[in-house]
């Protein structure tokens with residue numbers, strides 16, 4: 001799908017869902033004609049009586065719904081969220097369900113295995129296949145949600161399916177029970193399987209006790225004084241560096257690809273913050289950016305591959321797609337290992353460190369230095385994989401979040417005016433935001449949140465049921481079922497959000513805490529929630545708000561006309577062909593006071 005870069009004057013911005021709605025004919029099967037506004041009520045048994053036991057998903061059978069529910073209630077802080085009486089639904093994860101009309105080819109395959117269900121089961125229509133397999137998967141998943149309701153089964157092959165969740169109640173339930181130390185019902189399942197080639201044993205995909213130990217070791221590195229130091233030493237200087245590049249574009253009158261520029265910015269930031277290493281990707285095309293993109297695209301393709309050839313290492317090394325991915329991983333790992341080696345030499349030379357709670361080396365506040373100084377017993381491969389988890393998780397996500405925030409602001413001039421007014425008011429003549437400034441940049445923070453609501457990165461989260469479970473609403477989940485929480489659908493769900501498709505930063509309010517999963521009761525979950533919530537959420541928000549403040553204070557942006565800005569996914573929502581903008585220096589801004597020579601010197605490759 002694509003949408004025009006310039007909506008008519010006064011338009012609230014991209015209206016993604018309405019564009020999708022025009023194309024609803026592709027989604028066919030809706031038992032009993034149920035619509036998305038209501039929770040589908042499911043009958044308990046099918047007239048054919050088949051239980052479709054041929055898949056690993058359904059092996060092990062169902063536990064008694066109420067027993068499962070009781071166990072789950074025990075670990076909820078807010079037990080009233082869980083309605084034990086309303087558990088009549090049935091989902092059979094055998095890969096297919098009952099269809100009233102001619103099923104699509106994927107469902108057809110699924111039915112060969114005898115799967116049956118009275119719950120909504122969607123058919124993959126031919127026009128959706130490109131989105132489902134390696135395109136913008138989340139868009140097809142949204143389209144089905146509009147027809148099939150907040151919980152449905154999406155068959156993806158003869159023996160595989162996703163139970164897709166699009167409402168806050170079920171998302172909260174699954175996220176809170178993911179790797180939960182009291183009762184871990186869900187794990188990372190497929191996502192761990194398909195991204196192991198990239199993350200190895202890194203804590204972003206590891207599970208159970210191993211994951212818990214590594215997360216406990218790594219997350220203290222992101223303490224408050226570290227974040228404060230990052231604002232002044234990394235976020236703000238890196239954004240000024242981007243400004244030098246923007247100035248060259250402004251003075252030459254050449255359009256610039258803001259998606260590429262912002263993704264380079266965030267790679268530079270995360271490189272310095274995690275490794276104290278300057279990738280300097282703003283100065284030239286970094287093969288590492290492409291490598292990370294290739295590797296993440298491969299993980300998504302693996303998740304939807306009908307024939308998982310990647311499970312056969314001997315064969316997969318001859319396939320160009322797999323070869324490219326493996327080469328990318330080799331490059332990413334080699335860079336990471338080199339950085340660890342160099343830092344270790346410095347830490348060893350220091351002898352016994354002053355390590356303690358909130359430790360920060362003044363000359364090198366990086367996460368790597370923190371972890372090495374802690375002198376914890378950890379193998380260098382484990383350290384590499386953990387740091388790589390942070391590098392990959394923190395780079396593209398924040399780059400995409402900034403890209404869409406800028407896009408939305410440019411498309412909504414009244415919001416842009418408010419944003420620039422706030423920046424000028426808070427920062428005055430000062431070029432570098434401080435922690436105090438960050439705390440006052442409330443409207444910019446809300447713009448970032450609203451951008452993350454409309455364009456969440458990643459748009460879907462994957463889990464697998466390690467035990468039988470029952471979702472709020474009564475949907476039974478058998479052992480082994482793959483579950484997809486569509487953050488995109490929760491954020492675009494019209495039953496959850498008023499004017500869900502419009503960019504309205506004000507919806508969160510100018511007072512009170514910054515929106516997160518807890519204070520919105522899982523309506524807003526861009527950083528996930530529960531035990532596996534993002535460890536870099538504060539880091540990311542600070543980085544993005546500081547970058548926007550520094551950039552918007554100096555430049556005006558407009559989208560290059562007649563540009564089709566489509567969407568696709570790796571791990572985040574990307575444009576299909578970049579986001580080209582014209583840049584103009586604001587009168588009286590810092591930019592206009594810098595000479596062309598100075599600018600060229602800063603931005604020279």
Ligand code: HEM
Pocket residue numbers: 203204205215270389390391393394395397398401452456457458461462525526527528531532533534535536537539540541
């Ligand atoms: C706007 C930017 C960001 C967004 C939208 C985002 C979003 C997310 C989400 C949704 C998850 C959960 C994935 C899941 O449950 O399957 C996650 C996990 C994670 N994020 Fe972020 N993230 C962002 C920035 C960052 C940054 C800057 C870092 C590090 C500096 C980071 C590090 C991580 C790590 C290590 C995990 C795995 C945590 C675990 O499994 O225990 N993220 N992120």
